[in-house]
Amino acid sequence: MRIGVALIHGFFAPVGMRFFLRQIIYNRGVVKVIYDAAIIGAGVVGALTARELSRYDIRICVLEAASDAATGSSKANSGIVHAGYDAMPGTLKALLNVRGNGLFGEVTKELGVPFKRIGSLVLAFSEEGMETVRKLYSRGLDNGVPDMKILNSGDEVLKMEPNISAKVVGALHAPSAGITNPYELTYAGLENAVANGTELITGARVIGISYDGYGGHDVNSGHDECGDCGVYHGNHGYIGAGGYDGAGGVFTINTARGPIWSRFVINAAGIYSDKLSEMIGDDHFSIRPRKGEYLLLDKEQGHQVHSVIFQTPAALGKGILVTPTADGNLLIGPSAGDIEDREDLSTTASGMENVTDGALKSVPGINLRQVVTSFAGLRTVPSTGDFIIGPSMKNRRFINAAGIDSPGLTSAPAIALYIRDILKVEGLELVPKKFFDPVRKPIARFSDATDEEREALIRDNHLYGNVVCRCELVTEAEIVEAIRRPAGAKSVDAVKRRTRSGMGRCQGGFCTPRIAEIISRECGIPMQEVRKNEGGSILLTGKTKGVQ
C-alpha cells in the first residue's frame, strides 16, 4: 500500500484519532488524504492564514510552487506597516489595513518577528502637497487611523527629521505606522503553522484544479455581496448568509508534486492568483504586475531618518519612500511601472534613477555610494482596484485572497481572520485545538545578543562560536538552524533571508563558499547541487580538473 508523503508528515502533527479516521478514505487501495483546507501560495497571506487556521482542529496544507516560502511579493516589498490613510473609505483595503495594523503588535510578538512602530510622515513640498496631506488626514479619520497629526510648517517636520530636505513645508504624521521584516513574518507564520500541524509542500506548482461536487450546492444564495466583484463589504468582518450543511465536494489540485485533495481551497497565489482562479473557471478579475525597484543601503545610512518618509502619493503608488528597515539598513524605493511578464524581477537603469531622484528629493544627504544592493518586487495589482477576498462565484469553496497589493503586508493578519470567518460561513467546522501554541521563537541572533547571552548561546551550542558571515556576524549555529527548522531553508538565498548571512556590505563574498558547504552537509547533497535559490540556479558547474 502506497502512503502519500503528506500523510506521513501528518503522523507527527498533533491531531486527534477521531479526526484522523474522518480524513482517510480508501480509494482503489490507495490511502488518500483529504485536507479540509489547501492554501495555495506561501506568501505572507498564505502563511498567516495557515497559522490562523492551525488554531482549529482541521487538516491544512500549504502548497508552494517555489522551493521556499516568501519568494514572491512577500520577499521584495517596502516592509512597511501602513497606518491606513491611503485607501478609500469603505474599501476592503481601508478596513483590513487599519485592522491589520492594530493586530501587528501582538502577531509579531507571538511570532518573534521584528516590528517597530516608528511612525510615518507624508511630506509636502508645496501648498498643493499640503492639500493632499489634509485630504489624507481626513481619509485617515474616516478609516479609523489613530493619533494622526498635520504638521503645518517645515520647521516642525525638520524638528522630527533633521535630515529631510529644507524645502519641506509640512507633513502628515501617523504614529501608528511601522516597519517589519516581511519575509521573516512569512517564515515565522509558516513555522508556527507547521508546528501546529499544518503541512507545507514546496515545489508544488499547481497545474490544474478540478472539483468533484457530490455534495453540490447553489452558489448564488443571496449573500450580502458586491455584485461586481463578489467581495463582502462591511465593517464588522465577514457577513454571509450561511445555510450550508457542511457537506460538499472535494477539489483535486494537480500539482508538480502530484495530486492533493481538499474540501476548501484558499487562493493566496499572489501574482498568479488570477491564473489560479481561472482554473476553476472564474475570470472575473485579473492581476497586473507592477514592478517596484528598490535600493538597499548600508547600515551606516540607516540613521538618515527615524520614521517612514513618504512623499504625497502618485498615480501608480505611494511614491518613493525612504525608511530604515527592521534590520537597521536604509531602504529607498519603489519605482512603479506596469509590466507584462510576471517573472520579471530585473532592475533597470531608469527605475533606479527614478528611485534615487525621488529619495534625494526627500532626504538630500543620502550617500548613494553606500548602496549595498538593488532589487525589484512585483505588486499584484487587481483589476477591481481593491483586495479580492471572498468565495468565488463559481465555487463557494474556492476562497480568493487575491490582488493583495499594498497595503497587503499590513493587512495580512486581518486577512487571515477574514478568511477564517469566510470559511466558517461557507461551512467549514472550526473547533479550536487543545494544543495550539501561538508562540514561535525566532532563531537567536548572535549579533543582537548581549555578551552574557552570547556566552550562554555558545555554551549550549558551540557552533554559535563560528562566525560565518563577517559583515552581519551570523554564526554557523544560526545557519544550521535555518536549514533544520520546519519549512526550513534549502538554498543560499533562503538561508540569507532567514539569517541575514550575505546581506551585508560584502554581499556574500566571503561567506558564500562556507554557506554552500553547510547546506551541502546539512541537506546531504553534493556541492554542485547547492542552489542560489530556485531550479537552475546552481552555484557551481563542476569540479576542477585536479579533483575530477
Add this chain to the structure above:
Amino acid sequence: MREVELAIIGGGPGGLAAAIEAYRNGVRKIVLLERDRSLGGILKQCVHSGFGLQLFGEELTGPEYAERFTKQVMELGIDIKLETMVIGITSDKLVSAVNSAEGLISFKARALILAMGCRERPRGALNIPGTRPAGIYTAGTAQRFVNMEGYMPGKKVVILGSGDIGLIMARRMTLEGAEVKMVCELMPYSGGLKRNIMQCLEDFGIPLRLSHTVVEIHGRERLEGVTVAEVDKSGRPVPGTNEYVECDTLLLSVGLIPENELSKMASIELDPATSGPFVDEACQTSAEGIFACGNVVYVHDLVDYVTQEGYLAGKSAAEYLSRKAGDGPEGGLGAESGAESRAESGAGSGAVSGAESGAGLGEKIPEVLKIHAGYGVRCIIPQFVRRSCKNDVSLFFRVAGNYRDVVLEARAGGRAVCSVRKKVVSPGEMESIRLKSEIIRSINSEVLEIGIRTLGDKEAKETKGEI
C-alpha cells in the same frame, strides 16, 4: 580578560610579518587572532606564482610565500588563535573575540596591530541593472572555489574589471577549461599590473575591452548573458554600442575596500582617499598604540610590500611598548594633528599651498608633518610623518591617471625638496618617493605636498588605454 603586550588582528601576510618583527624586537606576550581556519590570509587561495620577487628574489606561489612566515610564527611560539573572529576593539586596546572552543574571549593589550586586510567590492555597489541570477561572483570568491574547494563556478566567463584578481582568474579559469570571453574595464586603462595583463590575458588571447562595462545582466535562475557597452569619458554607456555576450558566469574585479569596521569601532580616523586609517611613518593610527599595516591601510600592489609594512608595524609597536615601559604617555596621531588648522592643498601644479603662509608666521611648527596629495596624485601613505623620526621615510602614492615623462615631486612651501623622474606612471602601480631623515627635519612648512609635474611644464596628457 587576558593581558597581553601586543594583539594582532589578522593572520595574513601583514599580521604575520608584524608578529615576527615584534617578537624579534623583544615583545613576548603576543596574541595573533585569525578568523579563517589557517594562517596566510588570501595568499592561501593565490596558487599562482609571482610572490616574493622583491623580498626573496624568488617566484613563489601564494601558499609557499605564506608558509615561510607561518612557519616562523609557529617556531617563535607566538600564541595563535584560529577561527577566532574579533568582534570589537576599543581605543584603549580592549579586544573582544569569539570562537567555538573558548566562546567569548577578551584581551587587554598594551599595543594593537590592525591587519584585517580588505574585501572585494560586490555587485550591489555597482548597481548593474538586470536580474539577480546565480553565477555572479567576485573574482576572489571564484578563486576560493577553484583553488581551495576544487569547484568550478562556471564554464563561459565574462570578467568585469581588470584588477589583478580578475586578471589572475581569467588565466586560472582558462587553464581549468572554461572559456573566458573578455575582460571589460570601465576606465581607459587597466588597474592591474602590466605583467598580469601580459601573462594572464595576452598570452591566452583573452580580449581586454577598455572603456567598456556591463550594462545589463540576463538570466533568471543561472546567468545567461550580459550586455556590454562602451562608455564615454564620464563612464556613461555610449548609445548604440550594446553587445550581448552569452555567458554563465560574471566575475567582478572592480576594486578592493580596506576592512575597517573594527577601526571605526575604536574611533580611528579614516582617510577617505584610501578608506584606511590615517597613519604616520611608523604605521601608527590616530589612536595611540594602535598600528595598522597591509591592505587594511590601503590596497597594496604586491604582497612583498605588505610584508615590509608588517615588519615596520611590528617594529614600531615594539618600540612603542619599550618607550611606554620607560616613561610617560605620548599622544597618537590625533593628539597633535587635531588642533591644527587644515591647510588648503593646491589644486594645480606649482600652486602655493596655504601651508606656506601658515608656517611663516613664526608659530611653533607642529611635530607632525602632514603629507598632502597634489596634482595628479590620488592618495598617499603615510599621511603624517614625525619630524623627529630617525629613519628615512618612503612615501607611497597612487597617481590619478596615465602620464608620460613626468617628475614626481615632494614640495614644501612651494619648493621641491625631493623629486624622481619617471617615463611612465599609471594608477595600476604604486609610486614612491624616499625622503631622507635630514630632509624631513629641514622642512619648516606644515605640509609636504606630493604631486606630479610633466616635463617642459606642458599640460599632462592622459594617454588613452596605453601603458
